[in-house]
Amino acid sequence: MSPTESLLTDDLRAAVRAHFPRYPTKQAVTLPALHLVNERLGYVPPQAVEEIAELLDLAPAQVQDTLSFYGFFKQDKPQGKTRMWICRSIACAACESEELLKYLCEKLGIEPGETTADGRITLEFAECLGACDHAPAILVGETLHKNMTKAKIEELLKTL
Amino acid sequence: MPYEPVLLANINKKDSHTLAVYEAGGGYRTLKSALKDKSPGDILEVVKSSNLRGRGGAGFPTGLKWSFLPEKHPGPVYFCVNADESEPGTIVNRVQMEADPHQILEGIMLSCYATRAATAYIYLRYEYPLCLKRMQAAIDEAYAAGYLGKNILKSAFSLDLFIHRGAAAYVCGEETGLIESLEGKRAWPRIKPPFPAVEGLFRKPTVVNNIETVACVKHIVERGAAWFRSIGTPADPKDPRDPGSYGPKLYGLSGHVNRPGCYEAPLGITVRELIEEHGRGVWKGRKAKAVVPGGLSTGVMTAAELDTKLDFSGPLKVGCLGLGTACAIVLDETYSMVDFLHNSCRFFAHESCGQCTPCREGTSWSLMMLERIKAGRGRLKDLELLLEIGDTIGIIPGTTICGLADGAAWPIKNAIRKFRGEFEEYIKRTNPEGYMETEPVEAMATVPK
């Protein structure tokens, strides 16, 4: 593989390296590196795992082991432009969040974990988002949407 | 006299999250005077004599935890602040971090000074982007103002503080799962001993404390141990194992109430007070059927148990796991306990890390049974099987590495023992042909991802 084929750009590598002084081991930079790569690429494909491992002086299997523990990181294809997390835990479920999740699945024609064909939205269920006081809660990218209803979801979808 | 909030005193101020507003309200004065006039040992002493117990769920005495750090260790000592807050129902750390990050930072600085930690990490759950923004901005302000970094306020004390983001896994809140995750590994909780105080993060002495715990430390150092002990439920003289439940406490309230939210009150208000006075009652004019007292792991209480005190010993008296996070979830009289238990089993099956067989198998089999019961193929005998699972998984019977399995067990034990009639009625109604069946029935194939 020639260096030009590298998935991690120089500034992405620099962003990962900037975390080294924070920890006494490079391995501790695994999660920050996975997050950085995931933010830039929308996923962490196997080649990125190898490149992260090289940066952190680890075996690719060590990075893959950590990555695969968290259901959070996708590997086969990038997530959609927006990732939507619909809470299904008890406080939200008691306020009918599961109906909202079902509604979104039907509306978008996808199952939780999947991305719409146009790459616009990745739908996910979440376990308790820590926003139970605003149940049912939906996290859209960096924004928390509170006390959601089907009508509010319709409005939201128009903006995504 | 109405109770004066301490932990939430600043949250209604405009721009409460900024350094300017925090300092205008007297912020960082406690740190300044402590670095000038108090030794780390002085802070340890006042925290010990305050009887502060950890707010993260287990209620372990904070001063005692700190005193387990080996005295002559060459170091470094690490301090981890647990901001993973993933226990269903739990919202209070989020409110604190969004509204008053500097109060938390001052608490962290004092705690690190007392424990001689020079590096601290805030393990922050991924799903809190606004907390990340506010905490990082506050940390940047604190560095610029000389409250963090080398030789803080020209003293000999130095501290670096970093935020470490999680990736949506509940078990990272367990203190040794947190440590493994911070080290860059899968968040498999460690077998204890050794406890983190002796061998924790990067194999060095480590303290793990909850956000609310360190915020309490700030007020204890400022106002003294006697002030802290003047609030809450005193130790029960008849129970030598009850060290009392002192201090202010943040309560969460969600579910079927008129006014869900985060409220501050002395430790020991009753569930009824929380629902009626703070939450303005159950919604839609209905009655409560069941209440989760302190995060899903703590189990569930009935409407007849609502006068239970929310302090460290109250929920135990009605067979719940404990106070947990003191974040209550209210379910009204129309909500099905079968749905409740299904939701609970699904959560724990999804979040079990899979290391211990009783937890991995117990949580996924209990979910498969609940799926089948919900689908109208339940047997009365399933209730016995579920109870057997509930009674045999967890660190309390001693079969697992961490407390996640106890959290899975308590909702099962409580829901079935306290609401048995409803489960039996559901099974008989939905499976009139087969509810007496005693032979094994095929499970539903919903193996959690």
Ligand SMILES: Cc1cc2nc3c(=O)[nH]c(=O)nc-3n(C[C@H](O)[C@H](O)[C@H](O)COP(=O)(O)O)c2cc1C
């Ligand atoms: C499965 C599990 C999840 C936990 N999650 C959290 C959490 O999100 N936040 C927290 O502070 N403590 C959590 N705890 C408790 C921690 O292990 C630990 O006791 C606590 O952080 C210590 O802080 P404290 O003494 O200040 O309460 C969890 C425990 C278990 C078993």
Ligand code: SF4
């Ligand atoms: S009890 Fe469950 S979550 Fe805890 S270590 Fe064992 S398998 Fe993992």
Ligand code: FES
């Ligand atoms: S249960 Fe949905 S945010 Fe907590």
